[in-house]
Amino acid sequence: MANQQINSGNPRVDLEYRRKKNAEEMRYQVVSFTLMIFLTLVAFAAVAIEGFTAWFTVPFIILLAFVQVVFQLFYFMHMSHKGHEAPSLFLFSGLGFGLVMVLAFMTIVWW
Amino acid sequence: MSTYAQKKGFGSVIWDYLTTVDHKKIAILYLIAGGFFFLVGGIEAVFIRIQLAVPNNDFVSAGAFNEIITMHGTTMIFLAAMPLLFAFMNAVMPLQIGARDVAFPFVNALGFWLFFFGGVFLNLSWFLGGAPDAGWTSYASLAIHSKGHGIDFYVLGLQISGIGTLIGGINFLVTIINMRAPGMTYMRMPLFTWATFVSSALILFAFPPLTVGLTLMMFDRMFGSNFFITENGGNTIIWEHLFWIFGHPEVYILVLPAFGIFSDVFSTFSRKRLFGYSSMVFATVLIGFLGFMVWAHHMFTTGLGPVANAIFSVATMAIGVPTGIKIFNWLLTMWGGSVKFTTPMYWAFAFIPSFVIGGVTGVMLASAAADYQYHDSYFVVAHFHYVIVGGVVFAVFAATHFYWPKIFGTMLNEKLGKITFWLFFIGFHMTFFVQHFLGLWGMPRRVFTFLPGQGFEMSNLISSIGAAFMSAGVIVLLINVIVTSVKNEKVGNDPWGDGRTLEWSIPSPPPFYNFKQLPLVRGLDPYWLEKMEGKKGMTPAEPLGDIHMPNASFIPFVIAFGLFVAAFGALYNGEKSWAVPVIIIGLLITFGSMLVRSLKDDHGFHIHKEELMDDNDKGVKA
Numbered sequence: 001m002a003n004q005q006i007n008s009g010n011p012r013v014d015l016e017y018r019r020k021k022n023a024e025e026m027r028y029q030v031v032s033f034t035l036m037i038f039l040t041l042v043a044f045a046a047v048a049i050e051g052f053t054a055w056f057t058v059p060f061i062i063l064l065a066f067v068q069v070v071f072q073l074f075y076f077m078h079m080s081h082k083g084h085e086a087p088s089l090f091l092f093s094g095l096g097f098g099l100v101m102v103l104a105f106m107t108i109v110w111w
Numbered sequence: 112m113s114t115y116a117q118k119k120g121f122g123s124v125i126w127d128y129l130t131t132v133d134h135k136k137i138a139i140l141y142l143i144a145g146g147f148f149f150l151v152g153g154i155e156a157v158f159i160r161i162q163l164a165v166p167n168n169d170f171v172s173a174g175a176f177n178e179i180i181t182m183h184g185t186t187m188i189f190l191a192a193m194p195l196l197f198a199f200m201n202a203v204m205p206l207q208i209g210a211r212d213v214a215f216p217f218v219n220a221l222g223f224w225l226f227f228f229g230g231v232f233l234n235l236s237w238f239l240g241g242a243p244d245a246g247w248t249s250y251a252s253l254a255i256h257s258k259g260h261g262i263d264f265y266v267l268g269l270q271i272s273g274i275g276t277l278i279g280g281i282n283f284l285v286t287i288i289n290m291r292a293p294g295m296t297y298m299r300m301p302l303f304t305w306a307t308f309v310s311s312a313l314i315l316f317a318f319p320p321l322t323v324g325l326t327l328m329m330f331d332r333m334f335g336s337n338f339f340i341t342e343n344g345g346n347t348i349i350w351e352h353l354f355w356i357f358g359h360p361e362v363y364i365l366v367l368p369a370f371g372i373f374s375d376v377f378s379t380f381s382r383k384r385l386f387g388y389s390s391m392v393f394a395t396v397l398i399g400f401l402g403f404m405v406w407a408h409h410m411f412t413t414g415l416g417p418v419a420n421a422i423f424s425v426a427t428m429a430i431g432v433p434t435g436i437k438i439f440n441w442l443l444t445m446w447g448g449s450v451k452f453t454t455p456m457y458w459a460f461a462f463i464p465s466f467v468i469g470g471v472t473g474v475m476l477a478s479a480a481a482d483y484q485y486h487d488s489y490f491v492v493a494h495f496h497y498v499i500v501g502g503v504v505f506a507v508f509a510a511t512h513f514y515w516p517k518i519f520g521t522m523l524n525e526k527l528g529k530i531t532f533w534l535f536f537i538g539f540h541m542t543f544f545v546q547h548f549l550g551l552w553g554m555p556r557r558v559f560t561f562l563p564g565q566g567f568e569m570s571n572l573i574s575s576i577g578a579a580f581m582s583a584g585v586i587v588l589l590i591n592v593i594v595t596s597v598k599n600e601k602v603g604n605d606p607w608g609d610g611r612t613l614e615w616s617i618p619s620p621p622p623f624y625n626f627k628q629l630p631l632v633r634g635l636d637p638y639w640l641e642k643m644e645g646k647k648g649m650t651p652a653e654p655l656g657d658i659h660m661p662n663a664s665f666i667p668f669v670i671a672f673g674l675f676v677a678a679f680g681a682l683y684n685g686e687k688s689w690a691v692p693v694i695i696i697g698l699l700i701t702f703g704s705m706l707v708r709s710l711k712d713d714h715g716f717h718i719h720k721e722e723l724m725d726d727n728d729k730g731v732k733a
Contacts, residue, residue: 086288090312097316101356104407108419109348109640 033077039064130663132216133623137223138202138518144227145194151234152186155179155196157578160542164575166563176559177244178261180334182234184247185265188361190230192503196368197226197279199510200307202282202518206614207304209292210633211625214285216661217708222279224671229272232678236264244555248358251339251350255331266329267678273318273325275671279316283307292613293652294632298392301512301612301636302378302385305392306371309399310364317360318405324353333684348413355406363402366498367395369506370437373459376509377441379609380456381448384636387440394433394440401430411482420479427477434470438463450648453607458509461536462501469497472547487557490550496543506533508588516606520620521599527591531584538580545570568608604648611636616649624658625649658718666708673701 043061046052074080079088119127128136158179162170171179205213213219237240243265245254254262287308291300300308328350330336337343339350378385385391407415407423415423439464450456472494476482485491508531515523549570554561561567605615613630614621616638628651634640641649677697683690 035413090284090315091313094316100404101320101352104419105352106347108415109346109352 025076032071036068036071038066121617130665132220132661132663134201134205134213134216134219135518135620137219138198140223141194141198141201144230145191145198147194148186148190148230152183153582155183155186157582159183160351160575160578164571166561166568168560173559174244178242180557181243181246185233185243188247189235189269192365192499192507193276194226195507199372199514200283200368203514203614204304204307205286206293206617206621206625207301207612208287208290208612209626209630210286210290211658212661213235213282214290215282216697217664217667218278218282220605220664221667222275222282224667225275225674226272228671228675228719229268229270229275232271232675233264233268236261248354251328252347254328255339263332263682266325266332267681270322270325270329271678273321273672276314277318280311282313284315292629292632298389299632299635299637302374302391303368303371305395306367309395310367311362313399313402314362317357317364321357324350324357324653329681333609333681339341351410351413352406355409357408357439359409360402360500363398365503367394368396369503370395372506372510373441373462375612376455376459376513379607379611380451381445381451382451382609383444383448385440386443388635390436391440394436397433398430401426407428408477412486413477424479431470431474438467451609454525454532455509455513457529457532458505461532462505465497465501465505465539469494469501472497485550487555488550489546489554489556492556493543493546493550500539500543516602516619517614518620520601521595522606523595524591527587527594531587531591533534534580534587535584538577538584541577541580542574545573611639613637614651624660624718628653628655655720655723657714657720658723659719661715662713664713666704669704670701673704676700
């Protein structure tokens with residue numbers, strides 16, 4: 001772009017700031033990735049271990065799946081960052097409309 | 112650029128339009144294609160009214176009548192109203208937000224060609240063994256048993272044109288979110304841009320259910336599945352839900368841009384800021400939101416049960432509130448304004464009472480208990496024609512006259528415009544007002560004829576005469592277009608003299624890069640603001656620099672053409688030996704050209720600063 005804004009005359013400042021930011025970001029990525037692997041193992045375990053009824057297993061792994069989706073969206077797809085307001089608005093309203101339809105189908109079509 | 116002055120051959124003009132990615136030229140393509148389908152749908156409407164003009168008429172057979180009503184509805188909604196509104200969105204929205212084009216010009220062209228080929232495919236059914244005949248809603252219980260290929264044409268044609276609409280909507284969303292000029296905050300966007308934004312969001316969420324429904328229908332009809340076939344454990348009601356989950360937002364997709372057009376027309380010709388701007392934005396968003404929660408009001412008599420009916424009934428009535436906010440805001444915009452009665456203002460003025468009648472009958476229909484009486488009668492026909500013709504078609508006429516100078520650089524004749532208005536306005540009320548009473552007297556909709564002595568003769572005859580008036584109005588508009596184009600008197604930036612928004616600050620038609628320098632927006636109605644401070648144009652927000660532009664491309668046409676070919680294969684699958692190879696060839700054309708697009712780098716080109724400065728010296732304004 002022809003008209004770029006420069007905040008500081010010293011390019012080092014920007015670089016150091018970005019390096020720090022990236023390191024922080026990397027830490028979040030690693031932590032959430034570890035957590036996701038762990039949650040997946042828990043989900044497998046919940047199914048594999050005998051003694052749990054389906055009434056426990058099914059809601060439990062759906063809950064874990066929901067947590068995974070949040071990790072995926074906010075840490076891996078950077079939705080926690082600034083400037084993602086519009087995508088998250090559309091994502092969540094789409095989710096909302098979709099769930100209303102599912103609810104309607106569950107209650108008035110397949111009852 | 113100097114290319115504008117060059118005289119171009121007919122072939123090169125055609126090639127230019129086949130390959131264009133410029134939003135203004137795509138708008139013209141949408142206008143021509145949508146206008147053509149509007150005439151086709153109009154001729155079908157005239158056939159319907161001729162058939163019903165007198166009792167026991169045999170102008171068309173019962174079967175042909177079913178095909179005509181189906182194609183009238185489908186054509187008018189999908190191939191006329193939507194593309195015509197897309198034409199104005201394409202032509203005006205990027206100018207209103209101060210952008211040089213939409214976010215994805217290539218995708219914009221692709222959207223048009225998909226719509227176009229889908230529409231052509233659907234209409235080819237007339238020549239290839241019969242059009243669809245299960246109504247525009249194509250309820251599965253009827254459509255599955257329809258003989259011939261009519262419904263297959265419906266399913267495949269709408270699928271293709273639906274993809275075009277969907278990617279068009281996404282394109283508008285991205286454009287409005289990302290490409291607003293410096294200072295153009297969300298709450299400074301003109302109402303037409305807001306309406307484009309909300310209705311694009313509705314397209315984004317409403318078209319996928321239609322795509323799913325059409326796909327299931329396609330599999331049921333062409334590949335032997337049983338989604339909607341009750342004998343084999345399917346559920347035919349699911350189609351109705353999927354169709355209306357799409358279909359109800361669809362009517363808001365149509366009417367919100369109409370509201371946007373009228374908002375801009377009202378404020379321009381009342382020469383006053385739109386009354387209650389923020390409440391207008393709020394109402395637009397709220398209507399969009401509520402539009403998703405009411406689809407089952409089309410299915411009150413399906414047997415959803417009293418609880419579901421009550422919920423959807425109340426939700427439907429709630430939509431009357433934001434719509435009422437809008438009506439009062441328009442009235443108060445005119446109140447105390449210095450109103451100028453131009454042709455667009457005639458349409459806007461007539462829109463208010465016409466649309467309110469449609470809204471009132473809408474609330475009547477929303478009452479589930481009463482709906483058992485109105486359902487499937489001419490009362491419903493009268494209601495939706497009042498909202499769609501009185502809202503959307505009036506808006507399309509208003510916008511045609513209002514934006515014609517911005518799109519083509521010439522003014523439509525005002526006198527002929529007003530003749531169009533009076534003919535159409537009188538014809539419209541004559542045709543549809545009596546239909547309320549026909550419905551209440553017991554005439555069912557979608558019947559191909561009626562018997563004498565039931566009290567329907569006089570009203571049906573009046574209705575048919577009204578249709579003749581409407582046709583005359585459209586013919587006068589066509590004459591107006593021809594006369595104006597032949598005269599070809601060019602006009603300046605702001606031919607109405609009262610332009611408020613950014614599109615009126617640049618030449619008509621705008622140069623292909625729209626804004627030489629992006630304008631600085633200092634408030635709502637930015638151009639009006641500058642004019643009131645005695646300035647001639649917008650203050651630039653950036654120094655003069657190189658402008659990056661996309662290259663023209665023939666690939667969108669080829670991608671859409673491939674799907675068109677594949678659709679013929681799918682249609683004759685299992686009947687003709689060439690069906691499967693044709694599907695494969697068609698998909699190869701589509702995916703092959705997508706591959707070419709992906710692998711070949713196309714960086715566009717730059718208009719250099721020097722070329723832009725050259726114009727400056729000749730006294731051409733940015």
